[in-house]
Amino acid sequence: MTTENASIKERADNFFVGTYARYPAAMVKGEGCFLTDGDGRKYLDFLSGIAVCSLGHCHPKVTEAIQSQAAELVHVSNLYYTEPMTRLAEILVANSFAEKIFMANSGAEANEAAIKLARIHAGEGRYEIISLLGSFHGRTLATLAATGQPKFHKGFEPIPQGFLHAPFGDLQALEKMVTDRTCAILCEPLQGEGGVRVLQREYLQGIRDLCDKHGLLLIFDEIQTGLGRTGTLFAHEQSGVTPDIMTLAKGLANGLPIGAMLTTNTIAASFIPGTHGSTFGGNPVASAAAVATLNVMLEDGFLEGVRAQSTYFTEELQKMADRYPALLSGVRGSGLILGAVLTEAGIAIGTDIVNRMFEKGLLMNFAGNLVLRFVPPLIVTKEEIDALITALAEVLAEF
Numbered sequence: 239m240t241t242e243n244a245s246i247k248e249r250a251d252n253f254f255v256g257t258y259a260r261y262p263a264a265m266v267k268g269e270g271c272f273l274t275d276g277d278g279r280k281y282l283d284f285l286s287g288i289a290v291c292s293l294g295h296c297h298p299k300v301t302e303a304i305q306s307q308a309a310e311l312v313h314v315s316n317l318y319y320t321e322p323m324t325r326l327a328e329i330l331v332a333n334s335f336a337e338k339i340f341m342a343n344s345g346a347e348a349n350e351a352a353i354k355l356a357r358i359h360a361g362e363g364r365y366e367i368i369s370l371l372g373s374f375h376g377r378t379l380a381t382l383a384a385t386g387q388p389k390f391h392k393g394f395e396p397i398p399q400g401f402l403h404a405p406f407g408d409l410q411a412l413e414k415m416v417t418d419r420t421c422a423i424l425c426e427p428l429q430g431e432g433g434v435r436v437l438q439r440e441y442l443q444g445i446r447d448l449c450d451k452h453g454l455l456l457i458f459d460e461i462q463t464g465l466g467r468t469g470t471l472f473a474h475e476q477s478g479v480t481p482d483i484m485t486l487a488k489g490l491a492n493g494l495p496i497g498a499m500l501t502t503n504t505i506a507a508s509f510i511p512g513t514h515g516s517t518f519g520g521n522p523v524a525s526a527a528a529v530a531t532l533n534v535m536l537e538d539g540f541l542e543g544v545r546a547q548s549t550y551f552t553e554e555l556q557k558m559a560d561r562y563p564a565l566l567s568g569v570r571g572s573g574l575i576l577g578a579v580l581t582e583a584g585i586a587i588g589t590d591i592v593n594r595m596f597e598k599g600l601l602m603n604f605a606g607n608l609v610l611r612f613v614p615p616l617i618v619t620k621e622e623i624d625a626l627i628t629a630l631a632e633v634l635a636e637f
């Protein structure tokens with residue numbers, strides 16, 4: 239007998255280009271921290287659609303906002319004004335350093351906007367952008383060029399020019415790469431895809447100083463770290479360092495495709511009609527979902543809740559690392575983007591651990607070939623963390 243999962247998998251495998259090695263489950267329903275597949279199996283989701291569904295699946299307030307906006311107006315393009323996108327901009331500006339916003343539909347598009355803005359703002363001949371080794375900035379050609387992981391570049395040469403990669407966390411090496419062609423430094427305050435690697439506050443302050451000294455723009459890619467993920471609305475708030483440009487996407491609309499580039503009035507003035515654009519950017523339905531998402535995140539106690547769960551989850555993961563030192567060497571991360579760092583022996587079976595967790599109904603992933611990454615919905619409960627920890631202990635004991 240073919241099950242619903244198997245039937246959907248078989249049909250899909252006929253058609254989709256092979257960019258993903260999917261798990262053998264077709265998800266049909268989501269609620270809070272749980273997903274249900276076509277065969278009725280339930281999963282506890284510590285991946286959240288890759289750090290996207292921060293309020294959990296199908297949060298009632300977001301669903302309500304999507305439904306009522308979809309019944310009013312779905313799309314008009316950026317040739318006209320709409321209220322949801324305007325409201326979204328007001329909330330983002332009121333809660334960040336930014337004064338101006340460009341709306342896009344994904345993280346890579348938000349970064350493309352940032353790269354183009356940094357270049358046009360700097361003027362002719364100043365086009366180089368320095369990012370970090372181990373970074374991830376997207377899959378379009380320019381954002382791929384900015385991504386500091388050579389494995390992603392292979393086969394796509396020639397890669398767009400003007401992107402340099404500095405060693406992780408090394409300020410001196412970074413400064414040596416600055417020339418009169420440099421226009422910006424681009425970095426994630428904490429590398430997500432690269433393996434939950436935290437950049438120290440002193441380092442972030444150091445690159446801010448470097449940018450000021452050499453007249454460069456500082457671009458923070460907060461596509462993964464933004465919107466409450468690290469326990470503050472934006473991760474950079476914890477370092478006291480303010481960027482000139484910030485990009486957002488993943489958690490912004492709790493699952494609808496959206497991206498945003500935020501900057502100051504002065505820098506934004508370099509974009510004028512015709513310099514950049516997007517047909518769908520700021521789409522009313524996606525914007526309404528983002529407004530509803532932000533309204534929940536900005537309620538009293540929400541971010542404190544993220545920090546409290548983070549403390550508990552970090553302690554539990556640390557206990558696990560103490561218990562299985564042959565496989566885990568420690569815990570790192572911030573808020574609810576946490577990585578259990580694998581030892582060499584652990585890395586060798588990282589994929590097996592994640593597969594076993596999947597078989598037990600727990601979703602998570604193996605990031606940067608370095609850590610078991612946990613990015614649960616920010617509404618995760620202590621009981622759900624306990625369930626994850628129990629399953630992880632059972633799986634680690636098997637190895």
Ligand SMILES: *Cc1c(COP(=O)(O)O)cnc(C)c1O
Nearest residue numbers: 344345346374375376430461462
């Ligand atoms: C996911 C991610 C991107 C790319 O976002 P897409 O929406 O997949 O284009 C860029 N930067 C960071 C830090 C990310 O985590």
